[in-house]
Amino acid sequence: MILIDGKLTAQQIKNEIRAEVDEIRSHGGRAPHLVAILVGNNGASETYVGNKIKSCAEVGFKSTLLRFEETFSEENLLREIHQLNEDEHVDGFIVQLPLPAHINVDLVTEAILPSKDVDGFHPINLGRMTEQMPSYVPATPKGIMQLLERYNIPTKGKHCVVIGRSNIVGTPVSILLSRNTNPGNCTVTLTHSHTSNLKEITLQADIIVAALGKPYFLTADMVKEGAVVIDVGMTRVPAPELKQGFRLAGDVDFAGVSSKCSYITPVPGGVGPMTIVGLLQNTLLAARHRIYPEHVSR
Ligand code: GUN
Secondary structure, eight states: EEEOOOOHHHHHHHHHHHHHHHHHTTTTTTEEEEEEEEEEEOOHHHHHHHHHHHHHHHHHEEEEEEOOOOOOHHHHHHHHHHHHHHHHTTTTEESSOOOTTTTTTHHHHHOOGGGTTTTTTSSHHHHHTTTOSSSSOOOHHHHHHHHHHHTTTOOOTEEEEEEETTTTTHHHHHHHHHHSSSSOOOOOEOOOOOOOOOOHTTTSSSSEOOSSOOOHHHHOGGGGTTTTEEEOEEEEEEOTTTTTEEEEEEEEEEHHHHGGEEEOSSSSSHHHHHHHHHHHHHHHHHHTTTTSSSGGGO
């Protein structure tokens, strides 16, 4: 069994980004600038956004965190987004999800200019991704694809079973894995809460992407000998013995599953660090106008 070290791979890619930023600056260019909007006080979101801001500093990006109260109105949030769309000193921005219930997430997502949508959540970016046109690819699926690539894990002709169909992970990763690319060219089965006989399906999988958000859901009896297992889960479960009072739990029962796998990602230290790197890479693409050349970016 080979442990896929997302932390190490993320660090390598951060070094590459840092070198590119240094190169831009040595020619008189300015540092890429990412803005993150956080509404409310969700503990996990605060941690994620904090890590994103910290990572920006590590690679030499400028970053700005805009924090608003839980009661911040949808109208005011949309106004902030319009301002960021117009601000030529901002290359890309994200609105951390989930948002408070009184805010319509679809309205917010569609208000972001596609050329600044470094999360890749805007329907135009998702559509372009599906059509194999240049687009911002959502950070977690992008990170998963890069782990498969950098570990030279064969995907062509393999049966990949994705568990979970979220807009952020399951749906886009199933599209990426089925495309005519490398990594890619998988036969993909996208499973979800209404799938019957899930175990029968996962037992046929060469690659499993577990992205349903249920701690320790995938157990050894559901996994074929030699399978590749990618664990996207990151649920906080109570752990009174720890100072912070919780631990991060993956969707995979690592203790049971790992001995059956050819490759597996741990939690933490697997997909998580790669998600942040995906966002940094998208921000660099935005700063360089690589996805939407300047003359068509509005
Ligand atoms: N919430 C969980 N994952 C993400 C992400 O990748 N981007 C944003 N904006 N919110 C999230």
